[in-house]
Amino acid sequence: MSSPTSTVDLKDASLLARLQDLVAASPVPEAAISEVLQVLQKARGYIDEEALRLAASLTGLSPVKVEELCTFYSLVLREPVGTHVLRICDSIACHMAGAQDILTQARQHSGVDLGEVSRSGKLTVIPHVCIGLCDRAPALMVDDQALGPVDTQTLTRLLAQLEADIWKPS
Amino acid sequence: MKHVFFLDGQEIPFIPGQNVLEAAIAAGKDQQIPYFCFHPALGSLGACRQCAVKIYAHDSKHPPRITMACLLPASDALQLATLEDDVHTEHREIIELLMTNHPLDCPVCDEGGQCHLQDMTVQTGHSVRHYSGPKRTYRNQDLGPLVYQEMNRCITCYRCVRFYQDAAQGEDFGVFGSRNRVSFGRLEDGPLESPFSGNLVEVCPTGVFTDKVFRHDYVRVWDLQQGPSVCPHCAVGCNTTPGARLGTLRRIRNRIRPEINGHFLCDRGRYAFPYVTANSRPLQPRLMGETTRQDAVLRQLASRLEEGRSGFLGSPREDLQSNLGLFALADCLHAPFAAVTSSWAEALAQQCLALPQAPSLQEVAAADRIVVIGDLDSIAPMAGFAVRQALRQGAALTVLASSRTELAQKGDYRPLRPSALRDQVAQLADDPCLQGGRFPVLLATAETLGPSGLYALRKTLEKLPANARAGAFVNRPNLFGAAYFAADGHTERLQQALRQRKINHLLCLGADPLGEDWGAGTWRTLAPGLDGLTLLDMVDSETARSAETLIPVAAFPERAGLFVNYEGRIQAFSPVYRREAQVLHSAVHGSGFPEAAGGVKHPLGPPPPLFWLGRLAEMLHLHEAWQKRLDFYLHFLCPERPDPEGPGVLLPDTIRARFEIAAVPAARAVTPEQWELDIFRWYGGETLADMADELHSLAPARGLRVHPNVQAAAATLHGPCGELRLPVIACAEMVQGVIAIDQEGFAELGLYPGDPVEVSWEQRQ
Numbered sequence: 001m002s003s004p005t006s007t008v009d010l011k012d013a014s015l016l017a018r019l020q021d022l023v024a025a026s027p028v029p030e031a032a033i034s035e036v037l038q039v040l041q042k043a044r045g046y047i048d049e050e051a052l053r054l055a056a057s058l059t060g061l062s063p064v065k066v067e068e069l070c071t072f073y074s075l076v077l078r079e080p081v082g083t084h085v086l087r088i089c090d091s092i093a094c095h096m097a098g099a100q101d102i103l104t105q106a107r108q109h110s111g112v113d114l115g116e117v118s119r120s121g122k123l124t125v126i127p128h129v130c131i132g133l134c135d136r137a138p139a140l141m142v143d144d145q146a147l148g149p150v151d152t153q154t155l156t157r158l159l160a161q162l163e164a165d166i167w168k169p170s
Numbered sequence: 171m172k173h174v175f176f177l178d179g180q181e182i183p184f185i186p187g188q189n190v191l192e193a194a195i196a197a198g199k200d201q202q203i204p205y206f207c208f209h210p211a212l213g214s215l216g217a218c219r220q221c222a223v224k225i226y227a228h229d230s231k232h233p234p235r236i237t238m239a240c241l242l243p244a245s246d247a248l249q250l251a252t253l254e255d256d257v258h259t260e261h262r263e264i265i266e267l268l269m270t271n272h273p274l275d276c277p278v279c280d281e282g283g284q285c286h287l288q289d290m291t292v293q294t295g296h297s298v299r300h301y302s303g304p305k306r307t308y309r310n311q312d313l314g315p316l317v318y319q320e321m322n323r324c325i326t327c328y329r330c331v332r333f334y335q336d337a338a339q340g341e342d343f344g345v346f347g348s349r350n351r352v353s354f355g356r357l358e359d360g361p362l363e364s365p366f367s368g369n370l371v372e373v374c375p376t377g378v379f380t381d382k383v384f385r386h387d388y389v390r391v392w393d394l395q396q397g398p399s400v401c402p403h404c405a406v407g408c409n410t411t412p413g414a415r416l417g418t419l420r421r422i423r424n425r426i427r428p429e430i431n432g433h434f435l436c437d438r439g440r441y442a443f444p445y446v447t448a449n450s451r452p453l454q455p456r457l458m459g460e461t462t463r464q465d466a467v468l469r470q471l472a473s474r475l476e477e478g479r480s481g482f483l484g485s486p487r488e489d490l491q492s493n494l495g496l497f498a499l500a501d502c503l504h505a506p507f508a509a510v511t512s513s514w515a516e517a518l519a520q521q522c523l524a525l526p527q528a529p530s531l532q533e534v535a536a537a538d539r540i541v542v543i544g545d546l547d548s549i550a551p552m553a554g555f556a557v558r559q560a561l562r563q564g565a566a567l568t569v570l571a572s573s574r575t576e577l578a579q580k581g582d583y584r585p586l587r588p589s590a591l592r593d594q595v596a597q598l599a600d601d602p603c604l605q606g607g608r609f610p611v612l613l614a615t616a617e618t619l620g621p622s623g624l625y626a627l628r629k630t631l632e633k634l635p636a637n638a639r640a641g642a643f644v645n646r647p648n649l650f651g652a653a654y655f656a657a658d659g660h661t662e663r664l665q666q667a668l669r670q671r672k673i674n675h676l677l678c679l680g681a682d683p684l685g686e687d688w689g690a691g692t693w694r695t696l697a698p699g700l701d702g703l704t705l706l707d708m709v710d711s712e713t714a715r716s717a718e719t720l721i722p723v724a725a726f727p728e729r730a731g732l733f734v735n736y737e738g739r740i741q742a743f744s745p746v747y748r749r750e751a752q753v754l755h756s757a758v759h760g761s762g763f764p765e766a767a768g769g770v771k772h773p774l775g776p777p778p779p780l781f782w783l784g785r786l787a788e789m790l791h792l793h794e795a796w797q798k799r800l801d802f803y804l805h806f807l808c809p810e811r812p813d814p815e816g817p818g819v820l821l822p823d824t825i826r827a828r829f830e831i832a833a834v835p836a837a838r839a840v841t842p843e844q845w846e847l848d849i850f851r852w853y854g855g856e857t858l859a860d861m862a863d864e865l866h867s868l869a870p871a872r873g874l875r876v877h878p879n880v881q882a883a884a885a886t887l888h889g890p891c892g893e894l895r896l897p898v899i900a901c902a903e904m905v906q907g908v909i910a911i912d913q914e915g916f917a918e919l920g921l922y923p924g925d926p927v928e929v930s931w932e933q934r935q
Contacts, residue, residue, distance in 0.1 A: 062341035064357050071346040129349070 008043035010054055015043055019058055029060045033069060037076055046077040074129055081124040082117045084162045087141040091130035097137035102150055103127055109159045122163055145169040175248035177202065177223070184244035189214055191221050191239035202252045203239050204261055204290040206268070206375050207327040211433040212337060214240035218268065218327050220290070222260040224251045236260055261294040268325045269296065271306045271350070272376070279323070280384070281377030283391040287325060288376075308353055314361025315864040316441055317370055318382040326352050329373045333366075337434075339558045339580065340364035354378070361868055365551040365853035368440040372424060372433070383441055383864050384421040397746035398425060398814040400733050401439040402487075402647045402726045403856050404550045406430060406531065407735030407818075408439050412727040417750030417774065419446045419727055429530045429817055430735075436551035442859035445725070450710035450861065452722040453749075453776055467719060468782070471704055472789040474675050475503060481664050481673040482507040485687075486519070486646035486653065487857060488680035489731030490740070491804065492723075492779035493652045496679050498799035499783055502792045506673065508664040509652040511681055512689025514922050516661045517835050518616055519653030521624035521642075524829035526631065527820070528641035528737045529611050535559035539607030541568045541598060543591060543623075544615030545575045548851035550643040550736070553613060560611075568603040570594055571618070572848045573875075573910065574903035585905045588848045588924035589840040591619055596626040599633035612640040617849050620924050622837040628830075641736050645856045650821070651734035655803060658832060661689070665696060674701040678713065679779055680723075681705075682857065685712025686913050691891025691920030706779050709861055722776035724749070729778035732808070738821035740807070742814040749775030837924055842907070844926040847887075847919075850875050850910035873899035875910040882931040887911070889919025889927065898931075 008015055019036055026032035036058055040051045047055070047070055056063045070076040077085075086106055090099045103114075106125045110118040117124050131146060133139035139148030142158065150158075161167035174181045175190065177199060184193035191208050194200065206218040221239040226249040236257065239250075251257065269291060276282045308321035331354055334343040342363045346353050356362070362370075370379040394413035401408040401422075408431035411423045422443045424435045431439075445451065455467040474480060482500035484493040484507065493509065500507035510516050529537070534556040547554035554577055561567055567581025570591055574583055582603065586594055595614075604610045614627055624642055631640050646652075667673045676683075683693035684703075697703075702718040705711075708725050727746045734740050787796035807825070812818045840846050854865045874885055878900035886895040887909070894915050904910065909927065921927060 064342055064344040067357050068344045068346055072348045074348070 010040075010044075010050055012043075015039070019054075023058050029058070033059045033061060033066065034073075037066075037070065041077060046080050048078075074126075079115065080117060082120075083122045083165075084124075084143055084167070085141075086123060086125045086162075087128035087131070088125065089129070089131045089133065089137070089139050089141075090127045093130070093134035094138040097149065098151075099138040101152065102138050102140065102155055105152055105155055106159065120163060122165070123159070142167065143169065173244070173246055175244055175246065175250065177250045178253050182244075186244075188244045189240055190223065190242045190244050190248070190250065193244045194239065201293065204265065204294050205240060206286065206290070206325060207329060208240040209329050209332075209373060209433075212329060212332045212373070215328055215332070216241045218264070218325070220261065220264050220268070222252075222257055222264070224254055224257050225249070226251065258294075262296050265291055265294050265296045266299065266301075269299065270301050271322070272325065273305065273322050275323070275377075279320075279377040280318075280380040280388060281323075281374075285377060286375035287323075290375075306350060311355045312359040313356065313367075313379075314382075315867050316368055316382055316437060317362060318380045318385055319355060320377055320380070321353055321355070323377045324352075324354065325376060327375055329375065330354050330370050330379060333369055333373045334364060336562070337559070338364050338366040338369070338555065339561070340366070343367075365436050365438070365547055366434060366555060368437045369424075369434045381421055381440075383444065383862075387418070387420055387447075389415040389420060394420065395747045397727075397744050399727050399743040399746055400647070400741045401435070402733070403438045403442050403859055404552075404645045405643050405647060405649060405736040406550045406552045407647060407733050407739065407741050408435055408552055409741070410435065410439060412443065412746045414727065414747030417748060419443055419725070419747065427817065429532050430739075431531065431552050434552070434555065436555065436853065437865065438551060438854050438856060438859050441865040442854070442856065442862045443727075444863060444865075445709055445858040445861035446727065448710075448861040448863075451708060451725075452710060452714060452720055453774060454722065456717075456720040458718060467721060468785055468789060471677075471719060471721075472786055474702065474704070475505075475677070475786065475790060477675070478503065478505070479673050480505050480675040480677055481667055483511065483664065483676055483678040483681050483683060484509040484652050485678070485680035486510060486644070486649035486651075488652065488779065489648055489726070489733055489743075490651035490807070491731055491800070492679060492783070493648070494655070494803045495780045495783040495796075495800055496677070497655055498796050498803065499787055499792075501799055502787065502795050503790070506660070506664045506667045508661040509655075510649075510661060511683045511687040511693065513659070513661050514621065514835065515688040516653065516659075517621035517832070518624065518644075519649050520658075520829045520832035521621045521628070521834065522616055522644070522736070523650055523653065523738075523826050524832060525624070525628055525640055525642060527639070527823055529639040530737055530739075531556040533609075533639065534611055534613065534641075536563070537607075537609045537611035538563075538565045539604050539610040540565050540581075541570065541603060541610075541612045542577055542581075543570045543595060543613070543627075544618030545571060545573065545577075545851065546613055546615055546643065547576055548853050548855070549615045549617075549645050551853045553641070553643055557613065566603065566607070568601075572905045572908045573901065587840070587846050587905055587908055588618060588620075589837065589846055591924075592623040592626050592837060595619065595623055595630055598630045604634065604638070610634060610638045612638070614640070614642045616642040616644045618923050620837055620922065622834050623924075625834045643736055645851070647733045647735070649734075650736070650738055651732065651740070651807075654734075654807060665692065668696050668699055671699060674699065676700055676703045678703065678705045678707075678717075680707050682707075682711040682713045684716055686857065686917045688913075688917065688922070689920070690917035691889065695891060706782060708776075709858060711857070721782055723782070724776055724778045728775055730814075731778070732812070734807075734821065735818075738826065739818045740812055740821065741818035742812045744814045838926060840924070840926045844907075845929050846908050847916070847921055847923060847925050847927050848908050848910045849916065849923045850912055855912075871897075871899065872912065873897045875899050875901040875904055876908070877904045877906045878902055879906065880931070881934065883934045884932045885909075886930045886932075887915070887919055887927050888930070889921045891920025892918050894918045 022035045023029050023032045036055045056066045088103045110125050133148045136148030182197045203221050205221040207215040222236050223239045226234045310319045331345045334340045371381045396413045399410045401410050409425040409427035411425045413421045454461045537560050569578040570584050704719040705717040706721045787793045874896050882898045884897045
């Protein structure tokens with residue numbers, strides 16, 4: 001799920017209609033919450049307060065329940081991010097295969113703390129729970145694309161491509 | 171048949187359906203099985219992995235294995251062990267994991283001494299932490315004036331969120347994050363909205379949520395004087411444990427009473443107690459505004475009573491013996507006596523008493539068809555809590571009210587004007603909402619329904635299946651007890667005596683006839699005919715400020731007494747502490763002798779009302795007759811004196827039967843074009859509770875609550891006793907044509923809920 005920062009208005013009729021369709025297609029309104037959040041995140045870049053409350057009112061959940069879900073799933077973003085999001089797996093298999101070095105290198109490149117938007121606005125680096133690529137550890141995700149194994153050279157190349165806006169998912 | 175399983179070779183009895191941990195705790199074996207996430211009222215979760223036991227299979231194929239006691243259903247002849255090395259190791263290692271991030275702040279933690287985590291850690295023998303890395307830390311939230319949060323102490327047992335979201339059905343508290351970054355709190359800083367938020371303090375097994383009010387005047391819990399008491403803030407009569415130290419009340423905790431409050435209390439019950447320590451509380455007798463001595467005030471009052479021109483006024487806010495003591499004194503002096511301040515309130519009390527045996531809250535929680543009339547949460551929050559427990563079991567709820575209350579949002583809401591409630595209640599017997607149920611229950615807020623509505627409720631109940639039950643709630647602890655002996659029309663007779671100048675002095679007990687009590691408007695018009703008013707009370711009310719003689723009385727935790735709750739359950743409470751001050755300076759007593767270490771205790775507490783009444787009877791040479799009458803009345807109502815530690819005794823239906831023939835005043839007719847009044851209350855509001863600063867800081871603004879289609883900034887209401895001008899508060903939940911005001915407003919106007927009212931609107935500029 002990529003999250004390039006975007007600013008679709010929440011009052012946009014087609015967006016609202018799409019969200020309402022999702023809720024209507026769900027056996028109970030609450031069950032549609034993950035899909036509603038995915039669509040909102042695509043449209044807005046991240047789930048801001050307004051989007052959180054809209055998701056709550058559409059699904060009949062309390063804002064607290066929606067926030068519980070947002071904070072549980074690390075793919076849901078509650079802060080603005082850069083044009084590309086680099087999620088670096090730090091779970092056990094990747095950790096043992098050197099994920100910490102990858103994470104440190106990516107953070108140094110971005111020049112800001114983990115989770116923050118780099119000065120160029122192009123990149124946000126986030127540590128991530130297991131992405132299921134233990135056979136290709138250390139692994140990471142660039143937006144929707146999973147990559148691995150990654151070493152310092154491939155990461156350097158990847159970061160350069162991201163900065164130059166020439167990176168393309170395979 | 172007796173069911174048992176074996177724990178370390180000892181027989182443990184169980185009830186089918188219980189799990190092993192529940193049965194072991196009930197059998198007093200919790201020393202052998204440490205636990206965290208299990209709570210008797212919240213059930214098992216299996217989250218903490220602490221309550222390990224070893225299970226031996228009855229065959230040779232399966233080796234013994236370790237499992238969680240809270241997730242293991244108890245079954246006959248189950249063989250379990252805890253006194254083995256591997257079980258001990260499991261207990262010790264799990265607690266070490268739980269303690270990984272726990273700060274070593276027990277010496278400064280409010281929970282120290284009553285901390286389940288502390289007890290379990292000591293019990294399992296964990297004393298050395300192997301982890302030496304940095305600990306996880308959180309930013310704490312400000313959760314309002316009642317509950318203090320210290321998130322770093324959390325061991326993620328999930329008890330708090332299970333209580334708040336599942337049991338109390340609150341929506342503003344949750345669990346956030348995942349893995350080892352889980353936190354519990356609100357979406358943003360701010361006071362917790364649930365009327366039951368204070369229970370977080372008790373369900374939390376460690377110091378994440380602690381009592382913020384207790385924190386202001388904290389002592390270690392082992393230094394507290396504690397005893398069995400009963401909550402004086404509504405008709406439910408939840409059992410409480412007040413804790414005091416050095417002559418002042420510090421906190422209120424729940425006392426488990428399965429029939430009533432179970433393991434929980436509402437925030438009014440827990441946080442209203444600072445009325446006892448309020449600066450405004452009268453502690454010395456006052457005569458014409460001047461502090462005076464006990465004997466002087468008694469002499470003056472006795473000579474007043476000897477004149478034979480006194481009337482007596484009791485109160486549903488005071489306990490049974492004090493009311494009966496006042497009644498007995500009035501009887502000895504052949505003086506008029508009233509238990510409540512208006513004929514409407516008297517009829518209300520009689521109709522409440524005429525209802526057949528009401529269901530206990532434990533029974534309400536087991537009902538499958540529930541009708542709630544009015545805003546139950548704001549009168550008796552724990553009754554609303556019992557309804558929520560029934561909802562969790564699949565009960566069908568119908569709410570009849572003039573505003574969409576929180577309970578109404580959880581069931582089928584029927585918006586009705588107060589005057590329409592009565593007709594709707596009369597037709598409930600044939601209503602689909604009560605059909606097909608196994609156990610229907612009707613719960614009414616007495617004031618909203620009014621005497622004629624309560625009469626309709628009783629008639630409806632007669633048409634329902636025999637097991638259907640009904641209860642009526644007020645926010646006074648002893649309406650039944652106060653009103654029992656009062657003869658029909660007593661309030662009217664007392665007021666008549668005053669009008670006809672037969673009396674010119676009023677002796678009031680715990681009443682506020684010139685302030686916010688029902689009918690206060692009428693009393694204010696009668697007040698010029700009074701040559702003096704004497705009040706025995708524990709709060710600084712409007713009447714206390716204008717009384718000629720003010721006699722302070724002991725607060726409820728400072729004395730013994732009896733309350734009769736909404737079921738007619740007579741419950742006893744004991745004195746928990748004596749109000750006193752520690753005097754450290756020897757100049758105070760000036761004797762020059764050395765003092766005891768820590769100073770001397772100087773008693774400050776005023777005596778209970780029964781002491782004052784007894785002394786008065788003595789001075790009037792009526793003590794023997796007074797005592798005889800008092801004993802007779804008391805014996806009639808409760809021949810068997812309830813034990814403060816016990817469940818209390820119920821008034822038999824037979825002695826309540828006489829109220830079935832009580833007259834029901836006709837309700838005032840209202841046309842659809844007229845504006846109609848309903849009562850607005852909030853869960854923390856009550857005469858004594860209003861003196862508690864922390865709780866009162868959460869009170870909603872005063873105003874006229876109306877539907878938002880009213881385009882006015884303020885309005886003046888016109889009543890027979892006066893006018894009331896207040897700002898308009900638009901409230902989307904209100905039914906159109908209804909104005910909700912507080913009890914004080916009704917007192918100023920001289921009107922009652924369901925009455926029509928004339929309104930002058932003031933348009934916005």
